Amino acid sequence: MSKNACFHCGLEADASKIMFDNKPFCCNGCKTVYEIFSTNDLGCYYDLQNAPGATPKDIEGKYNFLDNPKIVDQLLEFNDEDTQIITLYIPHIHCSSCIWILENLNKLNPDINSSIVNFGKKTVRVSFNFERVSLKDVVTLLSSIGYEPYISLDDYSVGKKRVDRSLIYKLGVAGFAFGNVMFLSFPEYFQVGEFWLEQFKPLFRWLMFAFSVPVIFYAAQDYFISAYKGLRSKILNIDVPIALGASVLFIRSTWEIVFDLGTGFFDSLTGLIFFLLLGKFFQQKTYTFLSFERDYKSYFPIGITKITSEDKEESIQVYDIEKGDRLLIRNEELIPVDCILIKGKARIDYSFVTGESKTVSKQSGDKLFAGGKQLDGSIEVDVLNSVEQSYLTQLWSNDVFKHDKELSFTNITNSISKRFTITILLIAFVATSFWLFTDSSKALNVFTSVLIIACPCAIALSAPFTFGNMLRILGKKKFYLKNASVIEQLAKINTIIFDKTGTITANKETTIDYEGLELTTAEESLLKSTLRGSNHPLSRSLYTLLNEHDILTLDTYQEHLGKGIEAKYQDHNIKVGSAPFVGLATDNATLNTTVHVSTNNHYKGKFTFYNKYRKGLSKLFNKLKSEYDLVILSGDNAGEKSNLTKLLPTKTKLLFNQKPEDKLEYIKYHQSEGATVLMIGDGLNDAGALAQSDVGIAISENVNVFSPACDAILDASKFNQIYNYIKASKGAIKIIKWSFALSFIYNIIGLYFAVTGQLEPVVAAILMPLSSISIVAFTTICTNIIGRKLK
Amino acid sequence: MSVIYVLLAISITVAVGFFIAFILAVKSGQFDDNYTPSVRMLFEDELVKDKSKKKY
Numbered sequence: 001m002s003k004n005a006c007f008h009c010g011l012e013a014d015a016s017k018i019m020f021d022n023k024p025f026c027c028n029g030c031k032t033v034y035e036i037f038s039t040n041d042l043g044c045y046y047d048l049q050n051a052p053g054a055t056p057k058d059i060e061g062k063y064n065f066l067d068n069p070k071i072v073d074q075l076l077e078f079n080d081e082d083t084q085i086i087t088l089y090i091p092h093i094h095c096s097s098c099i100w101i102l103e104n105l106n107k108l109n110p111d112i113n114s115s116i117v118n119f120g121k122k123t124v125r126v127s128f129n130f131e132r133v134s135l136k137d138v139v140t141l142l143s144s145i146g147y148e149p150y151i152s153l154d155d156y157s158v159g160k161k162r163v164d165r166s167l168i169y170k171l172g173v174a175g176f177a178f179g180n181v182m183f184l185s186f187p188e189y190f191q192v193g194e195f196w197l198e199q200f201k202p203l204f205r206w207l208m209f210a211f212s213v214p215v216i217f218y219a220a221q222d223y224f225i226s227a228y229k230g231l232r233s234k235i236l237n238i239d240v241p242i243a244l245g246a247s248v249l250f251i252r253s254t255w256e257i258v259f260d261l262g263t264g265f266f267d268s269l270t271g272l273i274f275f276l277l278l279g280k281f282f283q284q285k286t287y288t289f290l291s292f293e294r295d296y297k298s299y300f301p302i303g304i305t306k307i308t309s310e311d312k313e314e315s316i317q318v319y320d321i322e323k324g325d326r327l328l329i330r331n332e333e334l335i336p337v338d339c340i341l342i343k344g345k346a347r348i349d350y351s352f353v354t355g356e357s358k359t360v361s362k363q364s365g366d367k368l369f370a371g372g373k374q375l376d377g378s379i380e381v382d383v384l385n386s387v388e389q390s391y392l393t394q395l396w397s398n399d400v401f402k403h404d405k406e407l408s409f410t411n412i413t414n415s416i417s418k419r420f421t422i423t424i425l426l427i428a429f430v431a432t433s434f435w436l437f438t439d440s441s442k443a444l445n446v447f448t449s450v451l452i453i454a455c456p457c458a459i460a461l462s463a464p465f466t467f468g469n470m471l472r473i474l475g476k477k478k479f480y481l482k483n484a485s486v487i488e489q490l491a492k493i494n495t496i497i498f499d500k501t502g503t504i505t506a507n508k509e510t511t512i513d514y515e516g517l518e519l520t521t522a523e524e525s526l527l528k529s530t531l532r533g534s535n536h537p538l539s540r541s542l543y544t545l546l547n548e549h550d551i552l553t554l555d556t557y558q559e560h561l562g563k564g565i566e567a568k569y570q571d572h573n574i575k576v577g578s579a580p581f582v583g584l585a586t587d588n589a590t591l592n593t594t595v596h597v598s599t600n601n602h603y604k605g606k607f608t609f610y611n612k613y614r615k616g617l618s619k620l621f622n623k624l625k626s627e628y629d630l631v632i633l634s635g636d637n638a639g640e641k642s643n644l645t646k647l648l649p650t651k652t653k654l655l656f657n658q659k660p661e662d663k664l665e666y667i668k669y670h671q672s673e674g675a676t677v678l679m680i681g682d683g684l685n686d687a688g689a690l691a692q693s694d695v696g697i698a699i700s701e702n703v704n705v706f707s708p709a710c711d712a713i714l715d716a717s718k719f720n721q722i723y724n725y726i727k728a729s730k731g732a733i734k735i736i737k738w739s740f741a742l743s744f745i746y747n748i749i750g751l752y753f754a755v756t757g758q759l760e761p762v763v764a765a766i767l768m769p770l771s772s773i774s775i776v777a778f779t780t781i782c783t784n785i786i787g788r789k790l791k
Numbered sequence: 792m793s794v795i796y797v798l799l800a801i802s803i804t805v806a807v808g809f810f811i812a813f814i815l816a817v818k819s820g821q822f823d824d825n826y827t828p829s830v831r832m833l834f835e836d837e838l839v840k841d842k843s844k845k846k847y
Contacts, residue, residue: 096830103831119827168817176810180803196792207799 008034009146010051029056033145037101040108045101052097054146062330063143063151065303065315066136075135075151075302077125083113084130088149090142093122102147109133109141124149153300153318170219171281174274177211177219181270184208188263189762205257208266216250220273238417238460241424245455246272252448265452268764272457275772279464283471283484290713292482299371299684300336300387304329307380318387325383335372337383338390341365344379348372371684411488412736413463417456424454431755442757449759453750458743458771462736466779470732473787478715479725486711489695490729492676496624497667497689499681500634500644503699505611506716512545516597516605523599525552526574530567533557538595539565539576542607564596574599579606593639611640616720618647623723625649629675633658633666635685664688680722684708697722724790731786738782739775746771 006013006026013024018031021038025031033053037045045052065071078085092098098117102124105115111133115126124147128138142149184204187197220243227243230236246269253264305328306316313328318336321327326342329335335348346362350372359375362368368381370390428450435443467484474481481487498504519527529552531543556568564577575582575598582598593609624630631653632644638656645654658666667677667689679686679693682700687708690696698710699719714722750767753759816822 096833099827099830100834103834117827117831118824119830120824165817165822168822169814172810172813172817176806176813180806196795199792200795203796203799207803 005051006030007046008051008053009055011055027055029146032056036108036145042101042104042107045097048100049095049097052095054092054148056144056146056148062333063136063139064305064313065301065317066134066139068303068315068317071303071315071317072135078127079130082129082131083127084135085125085127086135086138087123087125088139088142088151089121089123090147090149091122092147093117093119093124098147101145102142105141108145109137112138151302153297153302167277167281167284170222171274171277173214174219174270174277177215178267178270178274181208181211181266184211185263185267185761185765189765202257202260205263208264209254209257212250212253212266212269215270215273216246219277220246223273223276235414236418236421237414238456241417241421241454241456242276242460244421245451248448248451249455252452263761265761265764267761268452268768271765271769272455275457275769276460279461279468279776283464283468290480292710292713299334301334304333304336321383321386323383323386327381327383329374329379329381331374331377333374335368335370335374335381336390337370337387338385339368339370339381339383341368342380342382345376346374346379347376349375411463411485412733413460416459416740420456420459424450427454427751427755435757439757445759446755446757449754449757450751452764453754453759453767454747455768456743456747457768458746458775459740461772462739462743462775462779465776466732466735466739466783469780469783470728470787473783473790474725474728477721477725477790478718479721480713482711486695487729487732489676489711490678490726491733493628493678493695493726495629495631495670495675496678496680497631497633497663497693499663499679499686499689500632500640501611501636502682503680503686504617504632504719505613506701511610511612512542513608513610514605515608516603519597519599519604522572523574523604526567526569526572526599527576527597529554529569530557530565530574530576533567534559534565538593538609541609542595572600575601610643613647614716614719618649620720620723621648621652625651628678629653631655631666633663633689635659635663660685660688664692667692678726680714681708681710721791728786728790732783735779735782735786739779742778743771743775 004014004024005011007023008025008030011026013026018025018028020031020034023034025034030053033056037043073079076084076086090102093102099119102117103115105126106112109128111129113127113129115124117124124142126138128135139149139151184207187204188201223239223246224243226237226239230240249265249269249272253266253269256262256264300318302318303315304318304321306314306321307326307328308314321337327337327339341362341364343364346366346368347359348362348368349359350369360372367384370385370387428447431450432443432447435446464484467487470487471481471484524546528543528546531539531546533554552569554567554569557565558567559565560577560581564575564581566575567573576595579594579596582596582603583601584596584598584603594606595609596606597604621630630649630651632648632655634640634654634656635658636656641654641656644652648654655666663679663686667679671677671692671694677693678695678697679689680697680699681690682698686696686698690698690708690710695712696710697712697714698708699714699716701716714725718725746767750759750764753763
């Protein structure tokens with residue numbers, strides 16, 4: 001941290017010259033937070049981590065909707081006479097200081113009873129006394145210390161979501177039974193005919209039986225259900241031989257102990273189920289702080305300000321908005337419905353909807369679409385459609401969003417399971433009929449032995465452990481996958497479709513070219529001073545680009561909405577803005593964004609804004625081009641076409657002016673032609689395409705910020721590594737195939753014992769864990785080798 | 792050797808006891824967040840209620 005970094009948030013604090021307590025601060029907001037903490041004895045916040053904070057944002061009026069008890073009720077997790085509990089999602093939680101300060105909230109407000117942070121989920125669970133402090137006060141307090149909670153329509157009415165912990169329970173049951181059964185069957189492994197051991201045999205056996213009952217009926221129930229479902233839809237999935245093996249194990253073992261024929265295979269049975277569940281648990285890696293299921297609801301606010309007929313402001317819930325209502329949209333608020341602008345200056349950022357980063361200015365009477373964000377003060381609008389019927393939200397009624405990709409393809413394990421199951425049944429029947437003729441007393445024994453030993457434990461484990469480990473490795477490289485099946489799908493793709501804005505271009509960065517007469521130093525200084533007053537994003541980018549000059553105090557300054565700005569200093573005047581505004585009759589029709597400048601009514605020249613492409617873009621495309629069809633689908637105009645053709649391999653298809661539905665249809669069409677499509681996009685406008693594609697990857701500059709529903713989230717800094725990640729997933733498939741081969745060897749050894757009628761419980765008890773553990777070790781080592789090669 | 796019955800009873804009771812403890816722990820949400828508690832335990836209770844003893 002440099003000497004002049006803000007003590008609170010770590011941003012550069014040179015320019016502000018705010019000193020407090022001998023510490024530099026970048027802004028008054030940060031200073032205020034520091035003051036709050038130091039007066040409340042919470043200075044320890046800064047001891048744990050350097051500059052942990054975030055600058056508090058101005059939230060005036062933003063949380064007024066929390067005054068509405070109906071909305072508050074839906075958000076609360078628990079509501080008693082004097083205690084209320086709410087879980088708030090706070091994206092800024094990132095270090096131990098955050099945990100510390102948020103768990104000490106009661107020092108800031110004694111009416112807060114307790115607060116508990118869940119770091120992984122980035123949530124804080126606050127319990128407070130609602131007689132003395134309202135939810136709005138709590139939220140305001142959090143915002144004032146820089147921990148602004150994110151409350152969206154998605155939180156609405158899901159406050160009581162239940163956590164599914166059944167897998168942990170099942171794992172616990174199976175592990176517990178496995179351990180105990182192992183102990184109890186130990187004496188029998190050595191077959192000592194000792195008198196006392198013989199005495200206890202029945203007791204030990206029935207105890208083992210007792211331990212196995214919950215395993216087969218509770219812990220293993222998912223396998224039976226899945227096998228049943230598979231058979232009903234005429235698919236021999238991997239759970240069929242597992243369920244068959246498990247039930248044969250249980251029935252034969254029970255048979256054996258009832259008629260005192262032997263010990264049974266309870267140890268193998270419980271071990272089998274335990275290892276299988278362990279594999280399932282391992283594969284179930286989830287990134288609790290990411291969500292792959294987001295739709296528009298995660299972006300939309302819960303409450304909005306309605307202006308009643310008596311001209312009063314009232315907070316209402318978004319779903320309660322009706323056609324004809326008058327709404328007040330504050331600065332930085334999202335427009336939740338299609339509407340008509342009535343009052344105020346609208347400058348709308350539609351980047352959520354279109355992916356287009358430029359803002360649009362609107363006059364009163366213009367139509368505004370849901371999903372836009374107002375950037376310039378408050379506006380008043382009249383509602384045209386309710387939330388569900390708005391233009392943006394209608395995209396979500398498309399069928400692709402209801403369709404579960406994981407279920408729609410046969411995974412590698414199930415595709416092998418069909419042949420495997422048939423082979424095993426064949427072997428079982430052949431061996432049984434052989435023994436029926438030679439020694440019929442052994443026939444049933446052989447039949448069950450084959451089914452027991454062939455229980456594809458090792459096969460069923462190879463995929464979960466390989467994918468589970470791969471998921472972890474890729475997660476460390478900032479490539480977050482929704483689930484294991486994404487790896488399999490990724491290995492199969494043959495077409496890659498990219499979005500342009502925000503995906504292959506960097507969001508924030510643009511390069512700017514100047515064309516025209518050279519500006520003198522005085523003019524440049526005037527230009528910079530003029531731009532300084534404007535909040536328009538183009539002015540901001542241009543301002544940061546120009547050289548440092550003394551700031552002049554302008555004599556006059558006027559901003560013409562949607563046209564440009566005009567300023568006067570002494571006897572110089574300057575006009576910056578669109579071509580007609582500065583007095584240029586014909587713009588030489590470029591499609592790129594341009595800003596024209598004239599001084600003293602003489603046209604000077606124009607600044608052209610180009611997108612800046614991500615680092616390593618053409619290198620990546622050149623690597624990909626030999627193996628995949630490459631397409632760029634852009635919602636923008638064709639202004640960058642010449643630039644892109646220069647950068648990218650010639651066979652890359654470039655399509656511009658694609659609306660969200662067009663992208664979706666394009667992918668659908670190519671899938672019907674047999675393409676397996678990987679879509680890489682970023683904004684909500686790509687949501688349909690991401691859902692339709694076989695694998696949808698969302699690029700994100702900051703993974704904590706929201707990305708649309710997708711199969712994987714990739715950190716933008718790793719964009720140029722996509723090729724290697726696809727290669728790694730292909731490697732994972734190869735590993736699984738090898739471990740299948742390995743488990744077949746074990747099966748052949750086991751089958752030899754089974755077919756010849758000499759399968760002893762001890763052989764099964766050794767072979768089964770041995771095969772499972774060696775498969776797990778093999779896949780783990782191999783995936784780690786692949787992982788090491790990744791950057 | 793009939794002491795084995797007693798021992799078995801004891802050992803199974805202990806095992807089942809731990810098993811129940813595990814189930815209760817899962818139920819109460821102990822396994823939902825396995826990172827924050829590891830940080831939380833390192834915080835000291837340095838917060839002095841009495842302002843006169845204030846160190847910083």
